[in-house]
Amino acid sequence: MKKNLLLAGFLISIGTFAQTAEERAVIKRNINSTELANLKMKFDKEYQDQQIKIQAYLLANPTAKKEFTIGKNFYSLQRIDADGNPIYINTKDANQVANAKVNSLYQGGSIGVNITGTNMVAGVWDGGQVNASHELLAGQVTMQANQPLNSTGGNNHMQAVAGIMVGKIVTNSSNPLASTARGLAPNATAKTYDWDNDLAEMTTFAADGFLISNHSYGAANDNTIPVWQFGAYDFSAKSWDMLLKNTPNYLPFVAGGNEQMSNGNMSAAGFDIMTGSSAAKNVVTVGAIDLDNSMSDYSNWGPTDDGRVKPDLVTLGSEINAPLYAGNNTYTGVVASSSGTSYAAPAAAAAGLLLQQYYKSIFGNYMKASSLKALMLHTADEAGNVGPDAKFGWGILNVERAAQTIKQMQSGGSAKLVEFTTNPANDSGAEINTTGIAGGGAARASICWTDDDGTEQTSANGLNPAGGRLVYNFDILFRQPNPFIDTRPFAPLSVSNPNALATVSTAWFGNSVDNYKQANISSTTANSNLIIYIRKASTSPAAVRNFSVILTGLKITSATLSTADVKASKNVVFFSKDDLKIKMISNDVSASFGEYKIYDMSGKMIQSAKEKSNEISFNVKTNGVYILVYQTKNGSETFRFKL
Structure with missing residues (x-):
């Protein structure tokens, strides 16, 4: 079961850590510093206003407490909601390395590298302080300024979280438990914060160019939480997305919570209990499984009220050997x-650090948050119901498969990641498209973006309102022309029947709630073309929103994803010679089309040849939409045209 221990202690601070200044400078160039400064002031003001409301509530309710412990869970009064209700948050209490296959990235692992978190920095927000002199964390963590000791003093919960992330490898301990308590990113470091005023502090952390943080706390989810808030996109979820839309590289990981068996929404039988930040669109919400990869009896289930997949993924959370606060070589051992x-x-957060480091070692830059999230969900192991579900999300974290996918993104590999900085028109019809060559097995396409904050749910909306909270809405279609197969993403989960199989x-836009979408072709014809189309819904803002696409299961990925309409206006001119013949002429007279194929929209190949000039004659008897796939000196290009 979910547990944490609280013991008194005193924090010992150590020196600070950072990614290299050059790396952080590159990330900071993508951040609107003025907007983040304004957000920090907004979050600071909201925090101060809440402190006044909390004091007033405590004075008016003498039996209420700001902080208390039930069993081994630490509770803290976070805010007073718009209806005057107290909202409490609480803590959400190897072999995680083997279970998540993280050791594939270590020296001697299957990927053939030595990725352990060097120069990577995590943020850790939690309900107390860490003992930075503990043998597992000495030199690994630093408590940030203006983090006063709270009434609980030292905190076993925060000690465990920090140890799981960045606990170093200890080889000379007098305690044999030390050897199995190492962190997943043992050469990374952590900046630690208490959970008071977390959003303002996260704003500063992200503005400094850091990439990942962990938040193993959330709403208490007991009877103090109004029933409408379960599954709701409430004030907290909206505020987190408001921050993250302005920080395209920053990805927080949030514990899904442990109230499956006892919560304030028991009529939902364990479902519909994601609250606050765990219901935000732009975070990775993490559930917990047992040692045998079965669902634990405590991990919270989704979906959200609008049918979004939550949790996003799961990984091992049961019976973890972790460091204790009191003493410098003490551990929990493997206990329930x-x-x-x-x-x-x-x-999961530590795995994200390692994947970012590995990607940077190959490509020289870090992934956007939307890319890392897409990668981790794209490569998760199937679990629970086929497809996404409300218990396991997109599946069990598999770092080895994610790392293999990164490795396959290199030139000529069978995977591709493209981070788009252009959009199709927001008319639900204009398209971006590309092709790849099928490898003969399964193929998968994922699309993900960091969305704007959506419309806040309140008590006035009642229970489980169905309206989606997306602001931008992109969709993806995966087509195999021969034989003709169209594959679309999974639809939203059913809020009324949350245990139903995914459909x-x-x-187009059959899923208007999730900002991560996945389409799968179970079997492809080797060497056939795969065509990927992307559209932007007319309900989306016209302003460009960056998004990420990952493709796997290809034989080659020489094609570059690009906006076809833009390329056509610059590179290819169409004109009619008569009713039966069309000429396609490249504006680049030095270029030739090379080998080309033309398909109709049913997937039937109409014409193919090798062309050594910059002109193709196309014999056609039927007006319609056609697809030209041709080779250039720079690789394969795809163009969609209408006659």
């Missing part, structure tokens, strides 16, 4: 009480 989504979330959308 050392379990919870609190322990799963930092494992696949049957039309």
Whole structure:
């Protein structure tokens, strides 16, 4: 079961750590510093206003407490909601390395590298302080300025979270438990904060160019929480997305919570209990599984009220050997009480650090947050129901498969990641498209973006309102022309029947709630073309929103994803010679089309040849939409045209 222990202690601070200044400078160039400064002032003001409201509430309710412990869970009064209700948050309490296959990145692992978190920095927000003199964390963590000791003093929960993320490898301990308590990113470091005023502090952390943070706490989810808030996109979820839309590289990991068996929404039978930040669109919400990869009896289930997949993924959270606060070589051991989504979330966050480091070692830059999230969900192991579900999300974290996918993104590999900085028109019809060559097995396409904050749910909306909270809405179609197969992403989960099998959308924008979407072709014909189309819904803002696309299961990925309409206006001119013949002429007279194929929209190949000039004659008897796939000196290009 989910547990954490609280023991008194005193924090010892150590020196600060950072990614290289050059790396952070590159990330900071993508951040609107003025907007973040304004957000920090907004969050600071909201925090101060809440402190006044909390004091007033405590004075008016003498039996109420700001902080208390039930069993081994620490509770803290976070805010007073718009209806005057107290909102409490609480803590969400190897072999995680093996379970998540993180050791594939270590020296001697299957990827053939030595990625351990060097120069990577995590943010850790939690309900107390760490003992930075503990042998597992000495030299690994630093408590940030203006983090006063709270009434609980030292905190076993925060000690465990930090140890799971960045605990170093200890080889000379007098305690044999030290050897199995190492962190997943043992050469990374952590900046630690208490959870008071977390959003303002996260704003500064992200503005400094850091990439990942962990948050193993959340709403208490007991009877003090109004029922409408379960599954709701409330004030907290909206505020987190408001921050993250302005920080395109920053990705927080949030524990999904441990109230499956006892919560304030028990009529939902364990479903519909994601609250606050765990219901935000732009975070990675993490659930917990047991040692045998079965669902734990504590991890919270989704979906959200609008049918979004939550949790996003799961990883091992049960019976984790973790460091204790009191003493410098003390550990929990592998016991049932050392379990919870609190322990799963930092494992996933540490995995994110390692994947960022590995990607940077190959490509020279870090992934956008939307790319890292897409990668981790794209490569998760199937679990629970086929497709996404409300218990396991997109599946079990598999770092080895994610790292293999990064490795395959290199030139000529079978995977591709493209981070788009252009959009199709927001008319639900204009398209971006590309092709790849099928490898003969399964193929997968994922699309993800960091969305704007959506419309806040309040008590006035009642229980489980169905309206989606997306602001931008992109969709993806995966086509195999020969034989003709169209594959769309999964549809939203059913809020009324949350244990139902996932279904696949049957039309464009059949999923208008999730900002991560996945389309799968179970079997492809080797060497056939795969065509990927992307559209932007007319409900989306016209302003460009960056998004990420990952493709796997290809034989080659020489094609570059690009906006076809833009390329056509510059590179290819169409004109009619008569009713039966069309000429396509490249504006680049030095170029030739090379080998080309033309398909109709049913996937039937109409014409193919090798062309040594910059002109193609196309014999056609039927007006319609056609697809030209041709080779240039720079690789394969795709163009969609209408006659």
